[in-house]
Amino acid sequence: MLGILIALLTCLLMLHFLRQHWSHRSYPPGPLRLPIIGSIWRIGVKVHKDTLIELAKQYGSISMLWLGQMPIVVLSGYEAVKEGLINHSEDFAERLSTPFLKAVGQEWGIAFSNGHTWKQQRRFGITTMRKLGLGKKGMEPQIEEEAHQLVEAFALEKGQPFDPAMPISNSIANVICALAFGQRFPVEDKEFIKLIEISDHLTKFLNSSSHILYELFPWIVKHHPGPYKKAISKVEAMLTFARNEINKHKEHHAVHEPLDFIDFYLLQMNKSKNDPNSTFNEENLSYCIFDFFVAGTETTALTLRWALLLMANHPDIQEKVHKEIEDVLGSSQEFHYQDQKKLPYTKAVIHEIMRFKYISLFGFPRQCSQVVNMRGFLIPKGTVIIADLRSALLDPKQWETPEEFNPNHFLDKGGNFVEREAFLPFGAGTRVCLGEQMARVELFIFFANLLRAFTFQLPEGVKELNTDPIVGGSVAPRPYKLCAVPRSSSS
Template sequence: MLWIRAFLIALLVCLLTLHFLKQLWTHRRYPPGPLPLPVIGGLWRTGFGISQNTAIKLAKQYGKIYTIWIGLLPMVVLSGFQAVKEALIMNSEVFSGRPETPFIKAAFKERGIIFSNGHTWKQQRRFGLVTLRKLGLGKTGLEHRIKEEAQQLVETFAEAKGQPLDPSLPIKNSFSNVISVLTFGQRFSPEDEDFQNLLKSITFVLKFGGSVPHILYELLPWLMKHLPGPQKKVLSLLEEALSFAKKKIEKHKEHQALHDPQDFIDFYLLEMEKAKNDQNSTYNEENLAQCIIEFFVGGTDATGVTLLLALLLMATHPDIQEKVHQEMEDVFGSSSLIYYRDHKKLPYTNAVIHEIQRTRVLLLFGSPRQTTKDINMRGFHIPKGTIIIPDFFSALRDPEQWATPEEFNPNHFLDKDGLFMAREEFMAFGAGAHVCLAEHLARIELFIFFTSLLRAFTFQLPAGVKELNQESVREFTTHPKPYKLCAIPCCST
C-alpha cells in the first residue's frame, strides 16, 4: 500500500509540474516579470501589493513593460512616460477597455462611466462631458459657486485665529459641496448625517482598493464572497451610497424640471425621457446613480486631497509660498477677486499648482485598462483582454523627462523667461480615452481654492514643530498623514 501511495503522490507532483511548465510555455510571449507560481502567480515578488519602491525595482529588473501574474490572471504594467504615452495615447483605442474582474463585476455591474465598457461607456461618458459644459464648466456661473465655497473655507480657517488646525474635514466638506451643487443642485451642512455617511462610505471603498482582501477576492471569488470581511462591507456600502443617490433622483422626479434643468440629475432625467423609445439607450436610473457616486469619488477625494497636499507643501516650503504671495500682490495689489482666467497672469503660481500634482501623485497606478484587441508593443505580444496598469507615478517622476524628478521644483513648468510652460509629460489627470472626465473642473477648483487661501493666509508650522510628516498613506489613492498647521492672516486682508 505504501508504494501505491508514493506512486500516486509522485504522479500528482509530475502532473502539477507539467501543468506549471505548460503555463510558462503558454505565457512566454508576454512581457517578462516575476516567475508566476501556482495559485499566487507573481504576487510573492510584490508582498501581495505593489508599493512605489516595488514598482521601481520591478521596472529596473524587467524593463518599462513587465507582467505580474495574479494567479492565472496577467497584468501588464507600463512604466515611464514613453511607455505610458505609446500605449494610452498613441494606441488609445486598443487600450480603452476596462477590466471585468470578479470584484469589479460584483461591485460596479458595468454601470456608470469608470468601470463600464463598449456602448454604455461611450454613451455615459459623452453625456457627462456635454452636461458638464451645459452646467457652466468654464463659465462664470459655476466659477461663482466655486468661489463661494472657497470663501466659506477661508472663513472657516479664519475662525481658528492663527491657532493650529486640521484642514482635512473643512476641505473635504468644501469640495463635496461643489459636487453636490453640480449633481443635486444643493449644498449640505457638515451636520447632515446621511451626507457624511456617504462621504465615509466612499473613503472606506477607496481604502479597500488594492488591499490584500481585494486581491484575495480576485484570486478566490467563489470563496471570498461567502466569507465575512471588508469585502462584504464594501459591497454593502456601495449599495448604501447608490441608495442615497436614488433617493435624490426620486425627489428630482417629483419636481422634474424638464424645461429648465438645473443640475446633472435634471439633465439626465431629461435625456431618459428623450430616449425612452430607443432600444439602444443606456440612460437609466442605475447608470445615473453610479455616475453620481463616481463624481463624488473624483471631486471630493482626489481634488480635496490635492489641496491638502498643497497646504502641507506651502508650510514646509516658505520660500516658495512667499514667491506665490509676492506674485499675486504684484499682479492684483489689494484686490481679492481672482478668477480662473487669471492663471495666465500668474505663471509662477500656476507652475506651483502643477508641481504639487506632479510630485504628490494621487494614484500610484492609474485605474486599470484592458486591451480591446491583440497588439504587439516593443517586441512583446499583448493579447486581447489583458489587464493594463499604467504607472503614472513613474511617468511623473521619469528622470528622462524631468530635471529634478524627486524634488519639489516649480521651475519644471517655467521657461527661461519665467513664463508657464505646459508639458505633455504632465499626466496627473491620466491620459488617453479615460483621461479624467472632470479635469477642467478640477483645474478651476484647485486654482480658485489655492489662490483664495494664499491671498488670505500665510501657512506655517505650529509653534515647536520643526517639520511635518510628508510621507503619504498609500491606498487606492494617496493622501497625507493627518497634520495641523497655522493659517496666519495676511496683513493685506
C-alpha cells in the same frame, strides 16, 4: 512506490512549467511565475510607492506579472505610458471586471462600465460637463463659494494648529453636490454628514487588505461576514441618496432650464424614451452620481492636503505664490480661473504639486480587448493593463529633478509657464479623466484663495511635516496639523 509517484509528479510539474515558459516566450518579461500564486510574489505583501518603478528598473518599460492565472502588464515611464494610452487607446479602453465591481453593479454608470453603456454615458458626461463648465453660468461660482467657505472655516481656527483634512473634504464634496444636485449642504446637515462618512468608508475599504482579499478569493470571503459586506451596504446607501435626489428633481423638473447634472440627464431620458438602444435611465443616472463622488472627491481633497503640507514645508515658495497673487490681482479684487494665465508661478506650483505628490498608485486598471503587439511583445486579450502614470511624472528622462519639489519644471528662463507632455496626472486617450477640467478649476481657485488669505506655518516645535505617504490604492499624506495664520491684507 511512493517515491516513484513523487518523482513522476515532479517531472510532470517541470514539464508543465517548461511548456508554459515556452508558450509565453513572446510575452513581456517579468518575475518567475510560480504555480497557483503566479509572479505576484515579486511585489511582496506590502506595496510601497515605488514598487512599480522598481519593477521597471529590473524588467524594462513593459513588464508582466501574473496574479494566479491573470496576466497583468505594467507600462512604465512616459514613452511606454503614452504609447499604451494613446497609440493603443481603443485596445486598452475596457475596464477590468473584478468580483467587487460586479457585486456593486459594474454594468452601470461611466467610470467602471464597458461597451455601449460606457460609450453612451461617457459621451453624454463629456457634453454635460462642458455645459456645466466655466464662467458665470457654469460651475465656477459654486467652486468660488466653496473656496470662500473653506477660508472661513480655516479662519475659525485663529492661527492655532489644526488638521485641515475634514474641512477640505467637506468643501470638495460640496462641489460634487453642486455639480450633481445643484445645491450645497451645510456641513452640519445630517444627510451631508452621512454622505461624507459613506465616501470616507468606501475610500478606506478600497485601499484596504480586505478589498484585496475579496478580489482574490471572493468565493471564500463572500460566505463570511466582513468588511466587504459593509462596503457593499455603503454603496447601496450612496445610491439611495442619489435616487432620493433624483426623485426630488423629478418633482420640480425645469425642462427648459437645466441647472445641474440630474436636470440635464432627466431631459436626455425624455428625449431618448423611444430609442431602443438608449441606456439613459434612472439606474445609470444613480451610478453616474456615485462615480462623481468616488472619483472626484478624494482625488482633489488629497491633492489639496498635499498642497498645504508642501507650502508649510517650503515657506519660500509659499511667499512667492502670495506675492505674485498680490502683485497681479491686488488684495481686494475678486479673481477667477481665467486669471491663472496672469499667474505663471502659481500655476507652476499647482502643477508641480500634482506631479511631485501624485495621489494614485495604480489608477484605474484597464483590460486589453484584443491581442496587441507592442514593442515586439505580445499582450494577450483579457490582460490587465496598468499604465503607471506616476512613473511618467517621475521619469528622469523627462524631468530635471524628478525626486525634488521644483516648480521650475513648469517655467522657462523668463518665468513663463510651460506645458509638459509628460504631465499626465489625468491619464490620456479614450479613458482620460472625465472631470479633468473641473479638477483644474477647483485646485486653482481653492489654492489661490487659501494662499491669499493665510500664511501656512508649522506648529511650534515642529521642524518639518512628514512627507512619507500612507500607501494604499491612493498615496495620501499622513495626518498632520498646521497653523493658518491670517494675512493682514486679506482681512
